Amino acid sequence: MNSARIKFYIAASAFCGLLSSCSFGPPPEPAKAERIMYEWHDVGGPGEISIHIDLSEQIATVKRAGKEVGWSFVATGIEGRATRPGTYRVTEKIVNKSSNKYGWIENEWGEMVNDDATPSSPLKPGERYVPAPMPYWMRITHYGVGMHVGNIPSPGDPASHGCIRMPKDFVPLLYEQVKVGSPVKVAY
Numbered sequence: 808m809n810s811a812r813i814k815f816y817i818a819a820s821a822f823c824g825l826l827s828s829c830s831f832g833p834p835p836e837p838a839k840a841e842r843i844m845y846e847w848h849d850v851g852g853p854g855e856i857s858i859h860i861d862l863s864e865q866i867a868t869v870k871r872a873g874k875e876v877g878w879s880f881v882a883t884g885i886e887g888r889a890t891r892p893g894t895y896r897v898t899e900k901i902v903n904k905s906s907n908k909y910g911w912i913e914n915e916w917g918e919m920v921n922d923d924a925t926p927s928s929p930l931k932p933g934e935r936y937v938p939a940p941m942p943y944w945m946r947i948t949h950y951g952v953g954m955h956v957g958n959i960p961s962p963g964d965p966a967s968h969g970c971i972r973m974p975k976d977f978v979p980l981l982y983e984q985v986k987v988g989s990p991v992k993v994a995y
Contacts, residue, residue, distance in 0.1 A: 845879030845977040856984045860993040865963045879977045882959040882966035895947035895991045904944035910937050943982040947991050
């Protein structure tokens with residue numbers, strides 16, 4: 808190869824490198840934006856906390872003295888186990904609660920073999936029932952519905968057995984401000 812041709816290839820390679828548009832592979836994937844699951848901007852102060860759960864939108868709105876201080880996606884009850892609309896009050900708060908109605912079954916190696924079990928579900932040898940954890944439990948009904956940390960697999964869609972699941976980073980903030988007696992409205 809003659810020196811003129813070598814100089815041309817070197818110059819062409821350098822030029823492509825500067826432009827970075829001479830790539831032959833697929834373009835890089837754009838970074839996926841993370842979905843914002845909640846906002847919280849309460850600074851305390853006077854006034855009581857109230858919570859409104861919108862079953863249609865699957866969003867909780869939190870107000871202090873009538874002024875919005877936060878919101879979050881929620882996952883309420885699926886069809887057949889729907890969260891009932893109504894006006895409630897928080898009647899109990901427990902930081903570390905487990906369900907006495909729902910959970911899952913694990914085999915002897917800790918693998919989940921039934922993700923929708925109850926305490927009376929039959930067990931095979933080596934299996935055990937595990938009650939579902941419900942951290943930062945805030946009860947609103949006498950029949951076992953409350954707000955707590957829980958999985959929200961598809962924001963905007965119901966997913967629970969009737970409780971109101973909320974994002975894990977949001978619930979401790981809410982729990983700190985809610986009192987027994989705080990009003991909770993659940994509506995479409």
